[in-house]
Each structure stands twice: as C-alpha cells, then as structure tokens.
Amino acid sequence: MRFVPASTWAPRYVGSVVAYCWRCWRHRMMIWLATAVAVGAVLSLAVAAELFLVLASRSLAYQARTASEFQVFLSDGAQASQVSQLESQITDLPGVKSVSYRSKQQALAIARQDPTLARMAQYTQNNPFPASLVVQLADPAAASRVTAVAVKDPATDPQIPTSYTPGQGDKLSGFLSLARGLVVGIAVAALGVASLVAVVLLRSEIRARRPELRILVLVGTPRLVIRLPVLAEACSLAVAGSLLATLTLSAMGTRVVPVINSYLPFLQLGNPTNSMALLSVLTLASSVLTLGFCSLMVRLPR
C-alpha cells in the first residue's frame, strides 16, 4: 500500500471533502433557495424594525443627555440681585453640578439653531425667549429640588418656572430603556424564528440523508467530515439570509429614512449609515453563529 506525504494529501483531502459537500448540496438547491429566502425575509423584517428603533433610541438618548440641562426661566422684570441670589441658592443644592446665566439674546440665538424653534425665532418681532438660569444636573432627581426652590422665588417666571417637570424626565429615561429593550428583544426573536426555519430545513435534510450518514459512519468517515455538508449548508443559509437583510437595510437607510426625516423632522432620526453597517455585521455574525450551532446539534448514529 502506497501513501502520499502530508503536503499532498491535505489539499487533495480538502478537494474530496468539498466535492462531497457539493454533491450533497446539488440535489437540494431549490429547497435551499426557498429556505434562504424565508430566512432572509425574517432577518429583513427584523433589521428594518431594528434600524428604526436604533435611530429612535439614539435620538432619544441625545434628548435625554440635553435633558440633564435644566432651565429655570426668569421673569422679564427680575432684578440682577434677585437673580444672583437665586443662582447661589440653586448652586448650593445637592445634585447640582453648575449654574450659569443665559440672557434673552443668547436664548434667541440658540433657538435659531434649533430645527423645531427656528421658524418661530425667525418670524417673531420682539424676542419671546426668556432669560434663564441653566442648571447642569448631576442627578436627574435633583430637578424636583431645584423646582421647589425656583417656584417660590420672585425672580422666576410665574407661568412656566422651569424647562420640564421631574415627571417628564423620568418618562423620557423610561422610554429610552424600553426602546433599548425592544431592540434586543426583536433581535433575539428574529434570530429565533430564522433558526427555526433553518432547523426545519436541516432536519429534513438529515432525515432524508439518515441512511447515507449511517453508512458513512459505518465505514469510518470522520464525524467532522460527515457534519461538514450540514454545517456548510447552515452557514450558507445564514450568509444568504443576512445578505438579503443587508439589501433591505440599505434600501431603508437610503430611501425611507431620508423621507421620514424630511416629513417628520421632530423624530430627528439623523444619519443611518453607521447604524446600518453595525446592524449588517451583527446580523451576519449572529445568524452564522446561531445556525452553525443548530447544525452541530444534530445527532449522528454510533
């Protein structure tokens, strides 16, 4: 019996195994295609929903960050001494980082930059924006303490004393964590459904090929080699499905998001490019891992 050296048998062996995988797969091309489309549809739905959730939660996170900036509005008739007294009073409160004075002119200038206020700032004759004390909060709970001090002070605007009520801040952060939970939840559910679809295919494949797998085990084929076509099929499904999902994602990002941004500017979805790239890579990696793992769960006979 003649043997070949390791340097030649290894590449030749890879060739044999690939040829074997190809032969297994060739007969199942149509079923594979249908399953790939199903997996792709599930993943597409999921990434589309996730794109909006990611963009919305990013916008919310930005708003929450600016919400740690809390304003105490001053009445137009407030004296400078009253204002500085209120300022030092607020500075002494626990949970307050810093306090600074913002004049009416500064408030108008800022409003001109803000997409939602710009129109109002443009067409108004006399400046409607009040002077304020801008309070940086270290702890959102401090907002209620600041409000308590502010409402009693004669320098504050009696109608709208502060920029938001503490309850609104809590609601914002609650909504933010809900949105983040939804992103993770949808991702997990989509992966679950996609794996289910793929596992049904893989199981049907294993069932159809059970006699063959048993014979290959009987003649001493290494188990890894026997599993390889199934593993390759699972991974190719994951890659094809993710590719479809990425196409959907780029269509959403380049067509739908700009439309939403122009019609509903208050949603402030922003630029989706980074989120799209991240979502595609995550979808690809997680679906390959999940489907690959599922294919390895299939039992072979002894």
Next chain:
Amino acid sequence: MPELARRFGGWYRKLGVPAPGSIQLRNVTAGYGGINVFSDLALDVRPGEFVYLVGPSGAGKSTLLKVLYGTVRPRRGSVFVDGVAVHRLHSWQTGKIRRRVGCIFQEFELLAHLTALENVLLPLQLAHPRIHDPQAYALDALELVGLKDKANEYPQTLSGGQQQRVAIARAIAHQPRILLADEPTGNVDSRTSSEIMELFHQLNELGGTVVMATHDEYVLSRFPARTIELQPGLLEAA
C-alpha cells in the same frame, strides 16, 4: 535485538494491549435495551487466523461483530481489536476502529445514489485520505470481486449477489489487517460463494485475520477453519 524485543514484549504486557491483527474479548456482556444477547463471553483470535462464527438465527453473530467494530458498546468486559480498546471508544471515536478493519455488513449498506465504483471510492477518499491513488485501489478491489465491468452501475441495477460483492470490494479496498464479515455468502450462488471464500482465504494467507459469521453449511464443509458456535437462548434479562 533480543533485548529490544524483550523490552517491547514487556511493554505490551504491561499495557495489556494485544498485538496488532489480533482480537481479544474478556468477560464481554452485550445486548439491546432490557436484554443481554450474550454475557461473559471470552474470545481470542490470533493474528492471521480464520474464524467462523456459527449458530442459529438470533444467536448473536451479528451482535458480536457489531461489538468488534464498535456499533454496539459492551455493557461489561474488554474488547481489543487490532490493538484498539474498542470498549473504551466513545460514539464519536468509533471511526478509529472502522478505519483499521474491513467490515462487510449483513444488509450490504451501499449508498443508493452512488455507482459501484463510487461506493468503493468515497470511503477511501473520506476515511483514508493518505492512500496514494484511491481510484486505482477501488478499481483493483472491484476487479478482485469480478465486478470491474459493472463499476459504473448503480446498486439498484445490480443483483443481490453483485451488491454483496461491491460491499466486499469496499471492505477490502484499503487492505485492512482484519476483515469482519457478516454472512458474506448469504445472497450468492454456490459458485460465487466459492469465489468469495477463495478470496477470503487468499487474504488470510497474506496474513489477514478473518472473522466471518455464517450459517452456510456448504462453505463450512468446503473451507474448514476454526469454528466458534454461539448458542441461542443465552438471551437473558439485563
């Protein structure tokens, strides 16, 4: 040299590993589900020996062969085949023994969607990647069993005896030291069965160990060899 041989002999004894080409069973109990097919079986087959396993249907001939190639894991006892401790193999390691021995199964176990040649070739390619020219080995094996002209036919177009011979070609293509055959003459006429037995005896004369289950009286009388009789009714609750 004697010193080296002495040292190696001592080494084998110390490990308790029987020599390559031999089969050794000690206190082997095996069965399925709630029953034992045989218990406390002991068997020694020396390298190069020819052994028949005989006994009526259901006596456990196939089960004993399955213990030897690792499909049935014994409940107790030790099984050494070609120096491999088969009783210790986990299900993912059974390929280790099957690549060393040649197996002919009672139900042929041919792949229906592959031709005769591919049936012999695929195991060579996937399980014996270091063999130099697998195609030539597969064709040689088919020629030995007289089926070279049927190399490109599919199993369903072959007769039972021809399928049997493809299975034999697959078992001997990698030139194993031990051949385990389960009723290899069960489906063939007396002429073909003589040819098959002559082939087995040739392999045996070249130094191969053969263990063959049969209840073919013709074969037993024409090709006498050591015979081990398995008794039915040894079946007992596990």
